[in-house]
Amino acid sequence: MVKFGRLYNLIMIIDFTNLRIAVDFDGTIVEHEYPEIGKEKLFAFQTLKELEKMGARLILWTFRSGKELNDAIDYCRKNGVEFYAVNKNYPEEIFDDTISRKIDADIYIDDKNLGGFPGWSEVWQILVPFELHQKEVEKRMAAIKSKKLKRLFWRKERPDEE
Numbered sequence: 001m002v003k004f005g006r007l008y009n010l011i012m013i014i015d016f017t018n019l020r021i022a023v024d025f026d027g028t029i030v031e032h033e034y035p036e037i038g039k040e041k042l043f044a045f046q047t048l049k050e051l052e053k054m055g056a057r058l059i060l061w062t063f064r065s066g067k068e069l070n071d072a073i074d075y076c077r078k079n080g081v082e083f084y085a086v087n088k089n090y091p092e093e094i095f096d097d098t099i100s101r102k103i104d105a106d107i108y109i110d111d112k113n114l115g116g117f118p119g120w121s122e123v124w125q126i127l128v129p130f131e132l133h134q135k136e137v138e139k140r141m142a143a144i145k146s147k148k149l150k151r152l153f154w155r156k157e158r159p160d161e162e
């Protein structure tokens with residue numbers, strides 16, 4: 001039986017089309033080794049690429065600038081992630097005193113979040129719970145199907161018992 005909570009989660013699907021996700025670099029995409037580039041955090045690029053495929057706009061939101069910033073952008077590009085914007089709301093935005101420094105994203109992924117960084121697989125599970133529940137539903141459906149088949153064969157083998 002599907003519990004109400006699970007059913008509720010099934011319809012909690014985030015529409016990722018044009019959803020702006022601000023992502024920090026040091027300590028989030030990679031281990032904190034600034035000004036060097038640390039080792040990739042487990043599943044960082046895999047998750048980011050999936051979110052991008054689903055239509056999200058990834059914004060690199062980092063304190064890096066100049067050469068260190070370019071190093072980070074290049075590293076992400078080499079790993080298949082091209083950001084929609086870097087430290088900006090949109091690519092053409094020119095920063096001056098008339099606009100706030102804070103970007104206006106829908107979701108922020110940062111190792112300095114309250115509670116710390118949960119890791120990329122947790123990020124994925126929070127953002128895409130549907131996939132997990134879908135898998136769970138498929139598993140249960142398969143189990144029910146195989147039970148039905150077993151029952152069917154059992155009956156065929158013993159037609160006199162029906």
Ligand SMILES: [Mg+2]
Binds near residue numbers: 028
């Ligand atoms: Mg950080």
